[in-house]
Amino acid sequence: MTAKGEKTTAAVPARHARRTAKRAILGRLSWGLADQAASSLSNFVVGIYVARSLGLTAFGVFSLAWVTYGVVLSVSRGLATDPLVVRFSGVPDWSWRRAVARSSGTALGVGGAIGAACVVLGLALGGRVGPAFACLGFMLPGLLLQDAWRYAFFAAGTGRRAFVNDIVWGIALIPAMVVAARVGSVAAFVLAWGASAAVAAAYGCVQSGIRPRMTGAHEWLREHRDLGYRYLVENVGVSGAGQLRAYGLGAIVGVSAVGVVRGAELLLGPFMAVLMGLSLVTVAEAARVLRRAPHHLGVFCLVLGGVQAVAALLWGAALLLMPDRLGEFVLGDVWSSASTLIAPVTLGVAGAGLGTGAAAGLRALAAARRSLRCQMFASAFYVGGGLGGAAVAGTVGSAWGVAASTVCGSAVWWLQLRSALREHHRTPIREARTP
Numbered sequence: 001m002t003a004k005g006e007k008t009t010a011a012v013p014a015r016h017a018r019r020t021a022k023r024a025i026l027g028r029l030s031w032g033l034a035d036q037a038a039s040s041l042s043n044f045v046v047g048i049y050v051a052r053s054l055g056l057t058a059f060g061v062f063s064l065a066w067v068t069y070g071v072v073l074s075v076s077r078g079l080a081t082d083p084l085v086v087r088f089s090g091v092p093d094w095s096w097r098r099a100v101a102r103s104s105g106t107a108l109g110v111g112g113a114i115g116a117a118c119v120v121l122g123l124a125l126g127g128r129v130g131p132a133f134a135c136l137g138f139m140l141p142g143l144l145l146q147d148a149w150r151y152a153f154f155a156a157g158t159g160r161r162a163f164v165n166d167i168v169w170g171i172a173l174i175p176a177m178v179v180a181a182r183v184g185s186v187a188a189f190v191l192a193w194g195a196s197a198a199v200a201a202a203y204g205c206v207q208s209g210i211r212p213r214m215t216g217a218h219e220w221l222r223e224h225r226d227l228g229y230r231y232l233v234e235n236v237g238v239s240g241a242g243q244l245r246a247y248g249l250g251a252i253v254g255v256s257a258v259g260v261v262r263g264a265e266l267l268l269g270p271f272m273a274v275l276m277g278l279s280l281v282t283v284a285e286a287a288r289v290l291r292r293a294p295h296h297l298g299v300f301c302l303v304l305g306g307v308q309a310v311a312a313l314l315w316g317a318a319l320l321l322m323p324d325r326l327g328e329f330v331l332g333d334v335w336s337s338a339s340t341l342i343a344p345v346t347l348g349v350a351g352a353g354l355g356t357g358a359a360a361g362l363r364a365l366a367a368a369r370r371s372l373r374c375q376m377f378a379s380a381f382y383v384g385g386g387l388g389g390a391a392v393a394g395t396v397g398s399a400w401g402v403a404a405s406t407v408c409g410s411a412v413w414w415l416q417l418r419s420a421l422r423e424h425h426r427t428p429i430r431e432a433r434t435p
Contacts, residue, residue, distance in 0.1 A: 031159025031281075035150065038166040042173055047266045050189050051259070052332045053181050058128070059334065060250070060259035061186050065132040067239075067246045069143065072114050074239040076144045078232030080106035081151035082283075083224035086363060089155045089284040090291075100152040100208065102216035107148035109217045111141035131187040139194020145212065146197045149204030154281050161207050169200035230368035234375040241379035245386035249398055252387065257395045263331050263338035264345045264399070267319050268312070282356065286364035297361055298421050305357025305410075309350040316346025337395070344399035348406040355410035358417040367420045374416050378409030 051059045084103040088096050115137040122134025146169065153162040176192035205211060221228060250258050282304060289300050319342045327335040355378070362371040382405050389401025 031154075031163055035154075035159055035163040035166055038163060038170060039150075042166070042170040044266060046173065046177065046189075046193060047262065048330060049177055049181070050186075051263060051266075051334050053184070054186060054189070056256045056259045056334060058186050059262070060255040060257075061128050061132055062189060063258050063262040064129060064246060064250070064255075065136045065186070065190055066262070067243045068118070068133065069136060069140070071236060071239040071243050072110070072118075072140055073144065073147060074235035075114065075232060076107045076110045076147065077151070078235040079110060079221060079228045080104070081148055082231040082235070082363070083220075083227045085151055085155045085283050086227060086287060086366060087224070089287050090157065093156075096152075096156050097208075097210055099220075100155075101210050101213040102220040104145060104148045104152065104210065104212035105214040106217040106220050107144045108141055108212045109214050111144035115140035128186070131185070132190050135187045135190040136194070139191065139197065142198030142201045143194055145201040146204060148212075149201065149208065152208065152210075154284055157284075159281065165200050165204050165207060168203050169196055172196035172199040227366065227368050230372045234368075234372045237372075237375045237379035241382040244383050245398070245402070248383075248387040249390050249395070252390045253394050253398075257390075257398075259334060260337040260395055261341065261345075261399065263334035264341035266331070267327075267338065267342060268315065268345060268349055282360035283363045286360045290364045294424065297364065298417070301357040301361040301417060303357070304360060305354040305414075308353030308356060312346060312350035312353050316342060316350070319346070340396055341399045344396070344403040347403040348399070351403065351406035351410045355406075355413040358410070358413035361417045362413070362420055365420050365424055367416075370416045370420050374409070374413045377412045378406075381405035381409050 050062050054062065080103045084099055088099045091099075118137030118140065119134050120137075122130045122132070122137060124130070125133060146165065149165055150162040153159060153165070173193070173196040176196045177189070180188040180192035246258050246261075249261065286297060286300060289297050324335070324339070327339055331338055359371065359374070362374070382402060385401030385403075385405030386398045387401075389397035389399070391397075393400075
């Protein structure tokens with residue numbers, strides 16, 4: 001009886017600890033969703049506002065600047081914030097603060113260097129596109145620093161701070177967009193968007209009490225080059241593929257086609273908020289699962305990817321039932337063309353959501369080589385499908401080509417995660433048998 005009583009008594013704290021851990025995970029995921037909801041809502045509103053204010057062709061130019069920002073953001077994340085999340089999630093505060101100072105300094109340096117190149121390129125290009133790129137170059141340091149604070153807060157498990165920071169950005173956007181609308185140019189909207197991000201970036205310094213150390217960027221890159229450079233290639237592969245597809249689509253079909261695709265993607269904005277919100281915290285959470293219960297990592301990733309894929313399909317089904325009058329109210333003249341892309345864009349996002357679960361697992365395992373291999377395959381599929389489809393059937397063909405390639409890329413991610421998990425489970429056994 002005494003032994004049974006002791007077992008029962010010991011089991012109670014264990015169950016309580018498990019419940020507490022689950023609540024903590026749900027809390028962090030909830031803040032990730034809330035933060036990305038705020039971020040994506042502001043992006044959604046900006047996109048809709050610009051589309052309605054400038055028209056299809058000018059919106060296409062704005063979309064090219066937006067896609068270019070995505071590529072630069074991927075460079076910053078690969079070199080600065082992705083290694084931070086993988087290696088400094090759940091560490092002591094002093095270690096986190098030291099890492100964040102160098103990581104944010106690296107992001108700021110990336111923004112300054114690439115921003116200068118964008119300014120030179122924009123001035124050389126001229127025309128409609130040049131001023132937008134030049135203005136983007138001036139705004140890149142603030143945009144990248146704001147993003148770096150978000151990742152730093154999630155690595156520390158304080159997603160509430162990231163949420164507040166994005167709310168500050170959204171509030172700053174309101175007067176900036178009003179001023180840009182009065183000017184009525186693409187460059188004005190790019191400046192308004194970037195300037196409001198700089199306000200949030202400055203507030204991030206106040207929130208964290210940390211000043212970015214650009215002098216620590218070289219040390220950061222050297223210490224984390226085993227992850228950073230692979231993540232750089234991987235991330236640029238993602239966004240670079242999107243940029244190549246956008247530029248290729250513009251060359252094959254026309255700049256207005258880029259605006260049509262962007263309009264269809266905006267319709268999926270609320271779900272993309274969920275997808276991106278989870279991506280902010282999934283690597284950190286997967287790393288915690290790996291440390292606490294390695295055998296649960298595969299299930300965690302499967303649930304994560306499956307839920308996102310199902311949610312995307314449900315949202316797409318709702319969009320297909322949306323009345324034309326409501327769609328025209330949201331997108332204006334862009335709706336008539338964008339509505340034909342809802343089905344393929346939805347399937348593409350569902351495939352990407354499914355693959356996100358596997359990608360989080362590979363990142364948590366620090367399997368940078370496998371992760372890079374997956375992304376190169378996925379990016380090649382994406383560009384090939386998008387441009388091949390455009391050559392065959394225009395904008396609609398490009399959308400269906402991207403949908404098919406995204407599903408194929410997701411399969412590659414899951415095959416690699418399966419192999420990585422088997423390898424990880426075998427490694428401790430070999431080490432235990434080594435005398």
